[in-house]
Amino acid sequence: MSELLQGWKRTHRCAEISAADVGQEALMMGWAGTWRNLGSLIFIGLRDRSGVMQVVFDESTLPHEVFESAESIRSEFAIAVRGVLRLRKPEMVNKDMKTGEYELEAKELKILSRAQTPPFYIDDGVNTQEQLRLKYRYLDLRRPRLQQILAARHKIMQITRRYYDGQGFLEIETPVLCKSTPEGARDYLVPSRVHPGEFYALPQSPQQYKQLLMIAGFDRYFQIARCFRDEDLRADRQPEFTQIDIEMSFVDEDDVMTVNEGFIAELLREVKGVEVQLPLRRMTWREAMDRFGSDKPDLRFGLELIDVTNEVRGSGFSVFEGAIEGGGSVRCIRVPGGAEKFSRKRIDELAEFVKTYRAKGLAWLGMKSEGMQCSFAKFLSPAQLAAVIKKAEVETGDIVFFIADANEETVFASLGALRLELGRSLGLVDESRYELLWVTEFPLLEWDEEEGRFMAKHHPFTSPRDEDIELMETDPGKVRAKAYDMVMNGSEIGGGSIRIHSPELQERMFKAIGFSHEAAWKRFGYFMEAFKYGTPPHGGLAFGLDRIVMQLTGTGNIREVIAFPKIQTAACLMTEAPGPVDDKQLNELHIRVDADA
């Protein structure tokens, strides 16, 4: 049965003790992680969020009832122990344990709560199916690793508040029940009881509110904001996630980048003890794509892309020719010393791999000491081959992988992914390094085949670069934005832009993405109305808190950094949300469910 505390007060957490506490009475509470019964001596590994303390029950010195009670302790019982903290004898020290020099010699015991045998061991070393761990998330969270990650997350949030407060930012909350703005990700909708047939949307980000706060004169705003997007999940994407949201007035790109790179530098200093050189390196989007095939390049290793379009032009090799004539390119990656490392089987695997990214195939050239092997040599003249080898700086022992496509995006996507795969599989990524940069000058607009119109790449309030404004009507695809992403080790951890603050320019932007004046006003009327009342030049950015925590704790799975995450189908295995609701609730909301649809 469960015992009551009856005035017992904890004096120490299990691992929060020091030499000065030795010989003193201590009262600890926590969970029995391990239990070893030696007959008339019982050892309990008492665990709380700070760590583990060994507790000893000695039959020879304890009242019978206390020892008998201790004998009943099993895994994960919640217990309270009053005892004396002792130094262990030297031969009994456990060097693998943070508190291995100490133990708590029990005098009194309260079994606060018994536990069923848990469905899996509460231990970092155990690799239980995530499905089961998520169903019993409260047990999973008892594992030291997850406790550490959530403690790190807490620390990061506290540093965030301290840093931005120190820089004169005000933390202001914005609504969670918002108006739906069906441009961009799918919204989560919330039905209105009071307004039959109408819906709120959960925010994809506080974008418009924070801009309105700038119009309202708050100058520097931040918020640790929960955001929602009803899109498919990934290893680094959850339907609800947290962003550190920032907006500033009377600023241009440099101002925003300077303040926010200072934040990341402080985070790395305090959490990882890593000094980051400021200002951060900046790279235009164009350069990032050309060199790394990605707008979030991982700079911890080389294997840069090389453009050999000109070298292979007119070769008669239909794959290359088709790509070039279709307006695309032929690019490659040279793996130094890789000629002997790639079997035909492995090359075939990589060819399959790039097909995931719509590449049609993977050409290759291996410069072995006994001669060159090349999947397309017979199609190229010796002079062209020589030109390719020169451009790619191929040396003996190297292997080069080529991708050609009429669609540049396919070349970049597949070769960029191949670069990451090669870097990982060849062990070229130095996990101890933190490589940060800003990627700048993103395109303002992207052509959308499906919609048959240009769409805002970032969002429709992003400002074009001054020198490109004139292209908005003549060559929209060429317009660059005042947009910037912060990238850490190949992960986009934040992104933002300078916003349009002129109503006239905003109208041109809406026009560029195919919104009529009326359509734009219908959707964003309140927003555009506000812009008529003296809008300061402003801009900001949002960091993905979850991704930052992932980076700083070295986990590749976003579910590890969120206390109660969702699975791939956006469900919660513990609460079984989402679930059906009563007809009464539906009636009140004026909703009828068509289960067959």
Place this chain on the structure above:
RNA sequence: GGCCCGGUAGUUCAGUUGGUUAGAAUGCCAGCCUGUCACGCUGGAGGUCAGGGGUUCGAGCCCCCUCCGGGUCGCCA
């Protein structure tokens, strides 16, 4: 929506070409044990092989469907 991977004691896994009663480790239960820390020793319990259908004399294994979970492409202003 597409592609790929996975689901066998509580847990992690093994399970041969389709062949007797599905195994191991660990956990769990009981007993013994005064320095364990992967405690040890003795004994015991524990299985809808994810579910359904099919092929077969015979299915954990082969085929089909479904469910559950993961990765990924599309998607993510």
